């Protein structure tokens with residue numbers, strides 16, 4: 170649903186500067202959405218979509234105070250939109266590695282890394298959703314949390330903090346679907362497998378041999394699923410976690 174005096178839909182997307190987020194902003198802007206993007210860095214030159222620099226917000230989602238500042242800023246930017254937010258996509262994520270790119274296990278992940286990973290991958294999602302609940306409710310909007318195949322099994326490269334943060338985010342999606350549903354806000358997750366972005370580790374090509382579709386996914390294939398979950402085609406879908414992994418989870 171859109172506000173009566175403004176037919177344009179608006180999305181807030183975290184982690185838009187590359188990878189899956191970048192493909193997502195391209196897909197939604199091509200469909201006429203206004204996309205407010207956020208990440209730590211300023212907007213790159215040669216923005217491939219209109220309004221990119223103006224609609225970008227620099228925020229460090231590892232810092233709860235900075236996330237709250239960003240929420241206030243987003244609210245201001247939605248004034249011209251009748252205070253409506255049609256989609257919140259919690260896509261920003263980090264997957265730190267040990268020296269030399271080694272996997273950080275449950276035994277050797279430093280405490281500071283657990284905290285950092287959980288702030289970006291988990292806490293920021295609920296801080297943003299709670300902070301923008303009025304705007305989402307007004308628009309009868311949709312939230313998509315980006316989890317991971319690593320949230321449901323031990324992964325050869327993804328570390329223990331990353332994987333548990335994604336498992337927590339999957340559980341949070343269930344809780345949020347129950348709590349936001351009565352407000353008319355749908356909450357779902359997408360769980361990518363091996364998608365061709367900079368987050369992948371060397372050696373992923375060996376994993377691909379085990380994937381039924383025998384190839385990496387593309388960022389746009391993930392963006393298409395996010396689009397589905399934010400639009401009318403999925404109007405009765407809430408509390409779902411959609412696997413986008415070429416059958417890797419079977």
Ligand SMILES: NC(=O)c1ccc[n+]([C@@H]2O[C@H](COP(=O)([O-])OP(=O)(O)OC[C@H]3O[C@@H](n4cnc5c(N)ncnc54)[C@H](OP(=O)(O)O)[C@@H]3O)[C@@H](O)[C@H]2O)c1
Nearest residue numbers: 184185186188189208209210230261262317361364366368
């Ligand atoms: N690629 C895969 O195969 C795969 C598989 C499963 C799940 N995922 C999940 O999909 C999502 C996107 O992954 P990707 O591969 O596209 O990752 P990516 O290429 O590494 O991009 C990560 C994005 O998050 C932003 N970001 C990182 N830390 C941030 C912080 N503290 N505050 C604000 N923004 C921050 C980055 O922007 P800045 O650097 O400008 O801050 C960047 O835009 C992640 O949640 C990831 O866990 C990916």
